Amino acid sequence: MRTDGLARIVALHLGLVLLLLALNWLLPEYHRGVFSRILVLAVFAMGYNVMFGYTGLLSLGHAMFFAAGLYGAGLTVYHLGWPAPAGFAAGLAAGLALALAVGVLALRTTGVAFMIVTLMFAQVIYLLTLYFTTYTRGEEGLVLAPEDRFIALPGAVLDPTDPSTRYLLALALFAAALAATVAIVRAPFGRTLVAIRENEERMRMLGYDVFANKLAAVAVSGVLCAAAGAAYALLFGYVGAGFASIQYSILPLLWVLLGGAATTLGPIVGTLAMFYVVDVTSGYTSAYLLVVGLALILLILYFPRGLVGTLRERWLPWLP
Amino acid sequence: MAAVTPLLSTRGLSRSFGGLRAVDEVDFDLPAGEIRAIIGPNGAGKTTFVGLICGRLAPSAGRVVFDGRDITGMPAHRRVRAGIAYTFQITSVFARLSAFDNVALSVQRRLLDAGAGRPGRARLEAGVDRALARVGLAGHAATLAGNLSYGHQRLLEVAMGLALEPRLLILDEPTQGLSDGEIAAFIALVREIAEDATVLLIEHNMHVVMELAGRITVMESGRILAEGEPAAIRADPAVQQAYLGG
Numbered sequence: 001m002r003t004d005g006l007a008r009i010v011a012l013h014l015g016l017v018l019l020l021l022a023l024n025w026l027l028p029e030y031h032r033g034v035f036s037r038i039l040v041l042a043v044f045a046m047g048y049n050v051m052f053g054y055t056g057l058l059s060l061g062h063a064m065f066f067a068a069g070l071y072g073a074g075l076t077v078y079h080l081g082w083p084a085p086a087g088f089a090a091g092l093a094a095g096l097a098l099a100l101a102v103g104v105l106a107l108r109t110t111g112v113a114f115m116i117v118t119l120m121f122a123q124v125i126y127l128l129t130l131y132f133t134t135y136t137r138g139e140e141g142l143v144l145a146p147e148d149r150f151i152a153l154p155g156a157v158l159d160p161t162d163p164s165t166r167y168l169l170a171l172a173l174f175a176a177a178l179a180a181t182v183a184i185v186r187a188p189f190g191r192t193l194v195a196i197r198e199n200e201e202r203m204r205m206l207g208y209d210v211f212a213n214k215l216a217a218v219a220v221s222g223v224l225c226a227a228a229g230a231a232y233a234l235l236f237g238y239v240g241a242g243f244a245s246i247q248y249s250i251l252p253l254l255w256v257l258l259g260g261a262a263t264t265l266g267p268i269v270g271t272l273a274m275f276y277v278v279d280v281t282s283g284y285t286s287a288y289l290l291v292v293g294l295a296l297i298l299l300i301l302y303f304p305r306g307l308v309g310t311l312r313e314r315w316l317p318w319l320p
Numbered sequence: 321m322a323a324v325t326p327l328l329s330t331r332g333l334s335r336s337f338g339g340l341r342a343v344d345e346v347d348f349d350l351p352a353g354e355i356r357a358i359i360g361p362n363g364a365g366k367t368t369f370v371g372l373i374c375g376r377l378a379p380s381a382g383r384v385v386f387d388g389r390d391i392t393g394m395p396a397h398r399r400v401r402a403g404i405a406y407t408f409q410i411t412s413v414f415a416r417l418s419a420f421d422n423v424a425l426s427v428q429r430r431l432l433d434a435g436a437g438r439p440g441r442a443r444l445e446a447g448v449d450r451a452l453a454r455v456g457l458a459g460h461a462a463t464l465a466g467n468l469s470y471g472h473q474r475l476l477e478v479a480m481g482l483a484l485e486p487r488l489l490i491l492d493e494p495t496q497g498l499s500d501g502e503i504a505a506f507i508a509l510v511r512e513i514a515e516d517a518t519v520l521l522i523e524h525n526m527h528v529v530m531e532l533a534g535r536i537t538v539m540e541s542g543r544i545l546a547e548g549e550p551a552a553i554r555a556d557p558a559v560q561q562a563y564l565g566g
Contacts, residue, residue, distance in 0.1 A: 192425070207400030
């Protein structure tokens, strides 16, 4: 902490964003599409990381926050005809409201009970998306019309169905989320969260309101995940119950573990790595999930801190 | 003297665990500026008693008054901000953070409470350096707390308490496991701390108690057995009975 290193931290993160920006013109069409998706889902992973990595709260229900954003944006745009930016804001608001409600209740528990409670809340949300199938069309989902997803700016209209625009919008969201994470981690609030993860009772006896800080972490996490969900709905035009299922609660955990919990760059690295491991192996064998599983087991055995976490531990201790 | 309101007082303070009355109707007064030692055999209720004062435990009955305010129902973190700092009996530092970062959490808390907005880096560093220097750990700022020697971890614990700039510092068996040399330095440190804070000390080492305490409170079976100046306590037959056995 004494070796501040703000300059190189900013340089590294800015460099990554600029590299990703250049990729818009360098990547082949297929991979640019994959990257658009990865950037949005990496924001989901970053939101998860705020709670799991930095605060030490293992949630098994984060699909509900992604779904809150997805449906918050999707339903308002599809049924109420809201313009895309208003839909995005509705997604964020839904994520925040859900995070506060779930946080107040779930944070009364710790450890395994916390995992179970978050899992149960996520199941409730998943079942709600099926129960209100009249509005959500359940598993089949809603497809948002391209013109409903246009973003009207003064003097220009952004069309997310255009691959380049979509990529740049995804990148803008990613960059904003990354900047937010770096700022939080380096702020007193971030130090407080890490210290709560390390020794909650000591923090209480240093005068910190542990519950309030944890609740704030859940809120930040929920809003980031909802931002990813809302952006997903608007950029890719599909809103389905599958995104609220247990699978989407486990995936951010795997991405963060693979990339490195409690690192700012772990979520994007983990999401990217997992996508391409699946992408490459599924080209060779239909049993690709076996390969993915094996890769994960090896990773946990030999690099328990994940890819970026290992880098930080061995060579780059200044990484935030 | 009698007219001065004590910094801390308890009235009828009790705490039961099941059928055991660990702290039993304790009336206790601590004037500001004093170094008070609480002694007593194991299981006398000393740690439970200070746990009730700093809010780690809720009392079964009774009141705690700090600086004229009834703080009985106040949660622990707010009592800390009101000026009561507690250092743990079992060393409880953040093992995976550096010594600097450990103390920075205290300094950050104090700066945030001072209401000056976001604590600036320079003031944070100055506050941490001062606290580490006071306990003699200035050279260990970058060391991970978990890698410090046991004695140094105890001192770090004290530095974290000090950095809060408390009005009442509660030290729970601070010299346990320290070497003789470290104990001598520690005695000097507590004397210095007492110049601007009131100190409440749970201690088994009678040498430390006799050196430091202005007054001594003796607890046994959850009650106060005797209270007075060190010489009087040493001469008290009831204390000798409790401590040395009949």
